[in-house]
Amino acid sequence: MIPILPLLLLVATPQNVALTENFNTGTFPPTGWSQQKANPASTGWKRHAGSLRAWHEDEPLLVGQCNDLLISSSFSLVGFAEAFGHVDVEIKYPEFLANHPFSQADGETSLLYRSGGSGWVKAWTECRTSPGRSSFTSRVPNQFLGQASVELALLYVGKYAHETWIDVVQVDDARVAPGGGGGGGTQWPNIALPTTFLTAPFTEDFEAWAGVPPSFMALSALKSSSLLPDPEAWCSIAGGTVASSSGVRHLEMGLMPGSSNYHNVRNALVIGIDGAASPGWVLDFDVHDYGEEVHAFDGVWVSSDGQFWIQLLTPWGGYPTTWTTVSGLDLGQAGVPLDGNFYVMFAQEDNYPYANFDGVGVDDVVLRTAAGGGCGLAVTMVGTCPGPATFEIEGARPGSRVMLLYGAPGAHTWNGTPCTGLVLGLSGPKVGASWDPASAVLCLPVRLPSSACGLAVQAVDLDACCAGGVTIL
Ligand SMILES: [Ca+2]
Ligand SMILES: [Ca+2]
Ligand SMILES: [Ca+2]
Ligand SMILES: [Ca+2]
Helix, strand or coil: CCCHHHHHHHHCCCCCEEEEECCCCCCCCCCCCEEEECCCCCCCCEEECCCCEEEECCCCHHHCCEEEEEECCCECCCCCCCCEEEEEEEEECHHHECCCCCCCCCEEEEEEEEECCEEEEEEEECCCCCCEEEEEEEECCHHHCCCCCEEEEEEEEECCCCEEEEEEEEEECCCCCCCCCCCCCEECCCCCCCCCCEECCEEECCCCCCCCCCCCEEEEEEECCCCCECCCEEEECCCCCCCCCCCCCCEEEEECCCCCCCCCEEEEEEEEEECCCCCCEEEEEEEEECCCCCCCCCEEEEECCCCEEEEEECCHHHCCCCCEEEEEEEHHHHCCCCCCEEEEEEEEEECCEECCCECEEEEEEEEEECHHHCCCCEEEEEECCCEEEEEEEECCCCCCCEEEEEEEEEEEECCCCCCCCCEEEEEEEEEEEEECCCCCEEEEEEEECHHHCCCEEEEEECCCCEEEEEEEC
């Protein structure tokens, strides 16, 4: 029997709401809210009568430059260990956003926070390149946690630019938006969780267990179409199929060796980790990719609760078909607290047998302390390679210098100033861009040539000398 019921019960976690607004009734801006317009000719934010949302039009060219803040009532984040802002956003004419790869104007829609009436910090920016409506969840920057007088603002910038509609603005401690949407993590059903937590730091070479996972590990081997256990899914730490990176055993994930019943299977190893010894952790491991195709489930994921998973390493297809070391994957970029119990998942999905045109091997997993407590920098590519795309870089500390590097997947030790000794998750690093961010999120439009596909990108904080996670193009 599959333990679905206990999983469902776990989802009903208590939720503390600091602010919520749906713009349905009463005055506009709502009571306690205000509007700040740089240009008095701008109509600014108003209620869209047809859909009961906040709305900013693409105002006529004659109006000139708009720079309009819709500012919330003050709310308290005292007692919040984590907080998330959820906003339902619709965008029209995204090609008029300044960060669009083929931008025709200077438009921007962003979500900002401030405390005590000064110093706006950007936490989310509209990066979409096609029109649409969805709910976005972004983390409230840590400096606002515990503050009694916080405000958020929706910023519209543009001169005859895009149109934006906003609804259901909520700040709470839940990772998913009201109604279920949101980018605060992905739920993967029926993934087994370990029952204990291994104290970090640790090294795991899979040799000691004779193929039987210890209580801090859990293996899942599922049929992708049903998400039920599949005897032909192969998720094993017993060894003996092909050579390991060390010793005779490693984590093997694929279809069962020898099977010709080709169908997609979903395999996972979840390790329970007790990270109390440090606020930040970095993961190294050896990986052998046998020819994987890209699946959304593929990669390395982190979760604080075993329900909502944050992806740190994207699909396996970019890796060489030999044992390769992935070094310096900063778990801090997941944005979840790491100084307690949490989970790391190695996940694989594909349709051919392990070590036969598909499959992923993992060996020599090392969890070590992150210098400076982890970087928290994450790079997400929106779009495809080759082609126009946008890099979303999240988790930058306002005021710090950030550099975006690219190179072949691998490892490199920084050997000059200012970050001598910093281990990067790519080799032969080249500088793609650098800037002094005024906000925690950046959108960087890029045109990716086919020669860039398969390369790794990584953001580095030059003041903290720490690196974020590696993203494969
Ligand atoms: Ca509404
Ligand atoms: Ca081994
Ligand atoms: Ca795959
Ligand atoms: Ca395949």
